[in-house]
Amino acid sequence: MNYPPRPTWAEIDLKALRHNLDQARKFSLPGQRLLCVVKADAYGHGAVPVARALECCGITDFAVATLEEALELREAGLYQKLLVLGGCFPGQEEAFIRNELMPALFDEATAERLQAEAMRLGLKARVHLKVDSGMGRVGFLPDQLQAFLPRLKELDALEISGFMSHLACADDLASGVTAAQQQRFDGMLGMLRENGIEPADIHLNNSAGLSGWGRESCTMARPGIMLYGGLPGPEFSDRLDLQPVMHLRSCIAQLRQLPAGSGISYGHTFRAERDMTVAVLPIGYADGFNRLFSNCGQAILKGQVIPLVGRVCMDWILFDVSPVPDAAIGDCVTLLGSADGESFTGDDWAERLGTISYEVFCRIGKRVPRRYLPVK
Numbered sequence: 571m572n573y574p575p576r577p578t579w580a581e582i583d584l585k586a587l588r589h590n591l592d593q594a595r596k597f598s599l600p601g602q603r604l605l606c607v608v609k610a611d612a613y614g615h616g617a618v619p620v621a622r623a624l625e626c627c628g629i630t631d632f633a634v635a636t637l638e639e640a641l642e643l644r645e646a647g648l649y650q651k652l653l654v655l656g657g658c659f660p661g662q663e664e665a666f667i668r669n670e671l672m673p674a675l676f677d678e679a680t681a682e683r684l685q686a687e688a689m690r691l692g693l694k695a696r697v698h699l700k701v702d703s704g705m706g707r708v709g710f711l712p713d714q715l716q717a718f719l720p721r722l723k724e725l726d727a728l729e730i731s732g733f734m735s736h737l738a739c740a741d742d743l744a745s746g747v748t749a750a751q752q753q754r755f756d757g758m759l760g761m762l763r764e765n766g767i768e769p770a771d772i773h774l775n776n777s778a779g780l781s782g783w784g785r786e787s788c789t790m791a792r793p794g795i796m797l798y799g800g801l802p803g804p805e806f807s808d809r810l811d812l813q814p815v816m817h818l819r820s821c822i823a824q825l826r827q828l829p830a831g832s833g834i835s836y837g838h839t840f841r842a843e844r845d846m847t848v849a850v851l852p853i854g855y856a857d858g859f860n861r862l863f864s865n866c867g868q869a870i871l872k873g874q875v876i877p878l879v880g881r882v883c884m885d886w887i888l889f890d891v892s893p894v895p896d897a898a899i900g901d902c903v904t905l906l907g908s909a910d911g912e913s914f915t916g917d918d919w920a921e922r923l924g925t926i927s928y929e930v931f932c933r934i935g936k937r938v939p940r941r942y943l944p945v946k
C-alpha cells in the first residue's frame with residue numbers, strides 16, 4: 571500500500587558532501603588518495619548512497635567498521651577497494667576472502683586463520699597491517715611486530731596490501747602525541763621494509779591528521795567526519811570550510827494556544843508565563859533528538875529561531891512559536907542543518923550536548939527516512 575510517511579526526515583545533501591570532499595582533497599599531497607570512511611552507515615548519512623556519490627566523484631577506496639557493513643556495500647554493487655577497520659572475527663575468513671574485503675589485521679591468530687582459509691580456497695587474503703603507534707587501542711605494538719615478522723613472512727597466502735595506524739590526539743594541534751605517533755609509525759614501517767615487505771598503501775591520517783598534520787610518506791588518508799561537515803575539533807574552524815550534509819526536518823503536526831500558567835509535556839518542567847502558541851512536531855528521542863534538549867533546544871521556522879519548551883518525549887517535541895505569528899500546521903521546521911540563512915550544525919548540537927558531532931549524526935535513528943539531494 572502506498573501512503574505518505576510521517577513528515578519527519580533527514581535531507582542528505584550530496585552536493586555538500588562533494589564540497590567537503592573537495593576540501594579534503596585540498597589537503598592531500600600530490601599522488602595521495604582518499605580512503606573515505608563510510609562506517610556506521612556513513613556516520614548516519616546512509617552508506618550506500620554516500621559511497622555511490624563518492625564513487626561518482628572518483629573515490630576508489632572505502633572503509634567500514636564491520637563485515638556486515640562491507641557486505642551491504644558489495645550487495646549494492648560497490649566493487650571498489652574496501653577496508654574493514656574492525657578486523658576479521660573467527661569464522662568470517664571465507665566471507666572476507668571471497669568478497670575481496672581487506673580486514674585491518676592486528677593480531678597473529680587472525681593472520682593464521684586467514685592464511686589457512688586462503689590456502690583452503692586457493693585464493694589470497696589481502697590485509698592492512700594495523701600497528702598501535704600510540705592510540706592504545708588495537709594494533710601490533712613495536713615489540714609484537716618485531717617478534718611476529720619472521721612468521722608473517724612465511725604466511726604466503728596473505729598479501730600485506732596496506733600498513734596503517736590511527737591517531738589519538740590529532741584534533742589537538744598543540745599536542746606532542748601526534749609527532750611521537752608519526753615517528754613510531756615510520757619506525758614500524760621501517761621494520762617491515764627491513765624484512766622485505768613493502769605494502770602498496772600506507773595510511774595514518776584521519777580528518778584531523780589530514781587537515782592538520784600532512785604526511786608525505788603516506789599514499790592515502792582516511793577522512794570521515796569532515797566529509798559529513800563535522801569539524802575534527804574546534805581548532806579546525808579556520809582551516810576548513812565545510813557544509814552540513816544532513817538537515818533534520820519535521821513539520822508542525824499541531825498548534826496549541828496555551829493560556830499563561832499551562833504546564834507543558836512530561837513533568838510540567840515548563841510552565842507558560844504568558845499566553846503562548848506551541849507547535850508540536852512528530853519527532854522525539856527515539857529518532858535521535860536528544861532528551862538533553864528538554865527546555866533548551868532550538869530550531870528554525872520561517873527564518874526565525876524558536877525555543878523548545880518542556881521535555882523531549884519519545885515521539886514528540888514542542889516549540890514556542892509565539893514569535894512567528896503566521897506559523898501553520900504543516901510548516902517545515904529545521905532542527906539540524908540549515909534553512910533560510912540560519913543553521914544548527916552537528917558541532918553546535920555537540921557543544922550543547924557535551925559530545926562530538928560524530929555521535930550526533932550516528933544517533934539520528936533508522937526511523938527517520940533519508941532523502942537525498944543529488945550530487946550534481
Ligand SMILES: Cc1ncc(COP(=O)(O)O)c(C=O)c1O
Nearest residue numbers: 607655736776777792793794795
Ligand atoms: C581507524 C579509523 N580511521 C579513520 C577514521 C575517520 O576519522 P575521522 O572521522 O575523525 O576523520 C576513523 C573514525 O573513527 C577510524 O576509526
